[in-house]
Amino acid sequence: MIKNFKEIIEQLKSQIPIHELISEYIPIKKAGRGYVCLCPFHDDHKPSLQINSQKGIFKCFSCGTGGDLITFYALINKKKWSDSVPELAVKYGIKVEYSDKGASPVETEIKNKLYELNRVVLDFYKRQLYITEGKTALDYLTNERKLNNKIITTYELGYAPNSWNALYNYLTKEKNCHEELLIASGLFVIKENNQGYYDRFRNRLIIPIFNENNNVVGFGGRALNNEDVKYINSPETLIFNKGSNLYGLNFAKNEIKIKDYVLLTEGYLDVITAHQNNLLNTVATLGTAFTSQQARLLTKYTESKKIMLCLDSDFAGKKAVESIFRQIQEISKGVKLDVRVVTDLPGKDLDESINLEGVESILKKINDSQKLVNFVFDRITSKYLNAKKEQNDIEKQTIMDEIVDIVISMADPIERNENIKYIAHKTNLDEELINLKIKEKVKSNKKRHFTKESMGKEPEEDELKMHSYERYKHAEIDLLILYISSFPASNEVKNEINAINFIDEKHKLIKDFLDNLPTEEFQFQGPHEVLNKLILEFNEYKHIMNLISEIAWRIDTEADLFSAPTKKDKIIREAKESINWWVTNKHSIKDLTTKLKESKNTSEESDILVQIYELVKNKKIIDT
Numbered sequence: 001m002i003k004n005f006k007e008i009i010e011q012l013k014s015q016i017p018i019h020e021l022i023s024e025y026i027p028i029k030k031a032g033r034g035y036v037c038l039c040p041f042h043d044d045h046k047p048s049l050q051i052n053s054q055k056g057i058f059k060c061f062s063c064g065t066g067g068d069l070i071t072f073y074a075l076i077n078k079k080k081w082s083d084s085v086p087e088l089a090v091k092y093g094i095k096v097e098y099s100d101k102g103a104s105p106v107e108t109e110i111k112n113k114l115y116e117l118n119r120v121v122l123d124f125y126k127r128q129l130y131i132t133e134g135k136t137a138l139d140y141l142t143n144e145r146k147l148n149n150k151i152i153t154t155y156e157l158g159y160a161p162n163s164w165n166a167l168y169n170y171l172t173k174e175k176n177c178h179e180e181l182l183i184a185s186g187l188f189v190i191k192e193n194n195q196g197y198y199d200r201f202r203n204r205l206i207i208p209i210f211n212e213n214n215n216v217v218g219f220g221g222r223a224l225n226n227e228d229v230k231y232i233n234s235p236e237t238l239i240f241n242k243g244s245n246l247y248g249l250n251f252a253k254n255e256i257k258i259k260d261y262v263l264l265t266e267g268y269l270d271v272i273t274a275h276q277n278n279l280l281n282t283v284a285t286l287g288t289a290f291t292s293q294q295a296r297l298l299t300k301y302t303e304s305k306k307i308m309l310c311l312d313s314d315f316a317g318k319k320a321v322e323s324i325f326r327q328i329q330e331i332s333k334g335v336k337l338d339v340r341v342v343t344d345l346p347g348k349d350l351d352e353s354i355n356l357e358g359v360e361s362i363l364k365k366i367n368d369s370q371k372l373v374n375f376v377f378d379r380i381t382s383k384y385l386n387a388k389k390e391q392n393d394i395e396k397q398t399i400m401d402e403i404v405d406i407v408i409s410m411a412d413p414i415e416r417n418e419n420i421k422y423i424a425h426k427t428n429l430d431e432e433l434i435n436l437k438i439k440e441k442v443k444s445n446k447k448r449h450f451t452k453e454s455m456g457k458e459p460e461e462d463e464l465k466m467h468s469y470e471r472y473k474h475a476e477i478d479l480l481i482l483y484i485s486s487f488p489a490s491n492e493v494k495n496e497i498n499a500i501n502f503i504d505e506k507h508k509l510i511k512d513f514l515d516n517l518p519t520e521e522f523q524f525q526g527p528h529e530v531l532n533k534l535i536l537e538f539n540e541y542k543h544i545m546n547l548i549s550e551i552a553w554r555i556d557t558e559a560d561l562f563s564a565p566t567k568k569d570k571i572i573r574e575a576k577e578s579i580n581w582w583v584t585n586k587h588s589i590k591d592l593t594t595k596l597k598e599s600k601n602t603s604e605e606s607d608i609l610v611q612i613y614e615l616v617k618n619k620k621i622i623d624t
């Protein structure tokens with residue numbers, strides 16, 4: 001049994017872009033925000049398979065096949081979904097941990113041993129800072145970084161000696177540590193000839209990374225020599241997961257509660273300098289993309305859910321803001337986060353800025369911080385205006401698409417309206433024009449999803465279906481999307497959906513599954529997490545996976561359709577109508593369709609079609 005099955009899935013989904021995996025099998029092409037390619041699951045002649053890398057899903061709009069990257073791997077290699085998980089883990093270097101039943105006490109024991117080991121290692125590194133060899137490191141901290149002794153001691157900074165085996169020898173000879181534990185710690189690297197190990201951190205300033213409970217979970221090492229890679233970190237271990245940790249949180253959590261906001265920055269030394277200057281509510285990501293787990297960690301300590309981004313002022317820092325923005329858009333469907341960007345820092349990062357102008361000026365910049373969404377729109381609209389100057393129509397169009405996509409992804413209609421006003425103001429475009437663009441986009445997204453979704457059917461036939469007797473199928477899918485996108489659903493929505501008897505068996509299955517999900521787990525994660533649970537549950541059933549991928553796709557592209565309160569009512573009302581209608585008329589419809597199949601000539605056929613249309617047209621009268 002694989003012990004870290006769920007963790008592997010999470011890591012695969014967060015770390016491996018789905019288009020990368022797909023492109024190993026079929027050539028892909030960039031299209032809008034995603035990619036397209038020929039579908040390998042049916043005889044495809046135009047690119048029907050669309051890839052949404054941000055959501056990590058693919059969907060063929062011709063044969064209906066869809067799912068996440070694990071689904072793709074499983075289908076193309078004709079394997080079971082659950083068998084594909086460890087295979088992909090091996091492929092991408094993610095550790096697979098196997099366990100026997102009842103192995104968890106052992107796991108706890110190993111974890112405790114690793115905490116203990118890291119403590120011993122940290123004490124070793126700390127001592128090295130104060131011997132002759134560590135002088136360069138100590139000088140660097142005090143002279144270049146302007147850190148005082150108190151802060152160096154409190155944050156337990158250390159030094160890894162310039163040796164291949166100083167730590168290894170210390171631990172094996174003086175501390176009698178077992179080799180297995182040393183390997184599990186991630187502190188050692190296996191030699192190329194497989195003959196033994198060497199120290200991972202050499203001639204580096206050592207910054208210990210603590211978890212919320214002050215255990216040492218890993219280490220960051222900063223080069224003291226310009227030729228070396230600037231930063232290296234401990235690899236992921238049993239006790240160290242970068243995506244679910246934030247540097248400095250153990251020191252910052254009380255102050256975050258008091259100030260009711262978090263200052264989020266990029267580097268260890270940014271945090272330490274900030275803390276030395278009384279910006280004690282500062283934490284840093286550990287060189288990874290901002291994750292929902294980190295957002296959850298942060299919001300746990302604030303009422304306001306306010307996060308101030310204080311990222312490097314270079315291009316990479318600005319790109320990081322945009323990626324955090326996309327991540328926040330996803331997270332914020334479950335919880336409202338108030339994210340702001342601290343701009344115009346005098347230095348290249350927070351650390352340098354504090355040393356240049358002092359903390360007062362930073363506090364002022366924090367006060368003047370800009371809403372994240374405005375920051376992102378400012379960047380995009382300035383790109384738009386620059387393109388405008390050069391009369392570059394195609395580029396303008398692409399940028400406009402980008403803007404429209406962001407607006408569509410906003411769940412709150414008020415927020416959306418405010419932002420349309422903001423963009424109009426920034427670009428000098430008419431608000432109505434932007435609204436029109438949004439409508440067009442939503443319509444074309446919707447059309448694309450509705451017309452070609454049934455397997456191997458001609459679009460015309462689907463059009464007919466959609467407008468007629470099988471409308472309940474679409475209505476039920478709409479209800480499921482409404483259910484998932486409003487998760488954890490209010491009792492009102494839940495009760496209303498519960499009062500409806502679903503007809504389609506697949507839809508019923510999904511609805512039952514949603515009814516039984518413990519809602520308290522979803523406070524912060526929102527629809528994305530619900531979809532992951534669905535995939536985890538139904539991954540071996542292709543027809544249900546296709547349905548889930550359609551839902552995932554539409555939650556992404558039509559978020560606004562399902563968020564407005566009036567739309568909710570409309571979706572529920574229309575669903576009730578079409579389901580009732582089907583229940584009342586299914587026998588007549590079934591009779592007529594059987595007759596239609598058996599009809600001998602076109603005039604007989606059109607006669608029956610007319611009867612079907614009569615039934616459909618009278619829909620309102622039959623409904624009660």
Ligand SMILES: [Zn+2]
Pocket residue numbers: 039040041042044048049060061062063064065
């Ligand atoms: Zn296909």
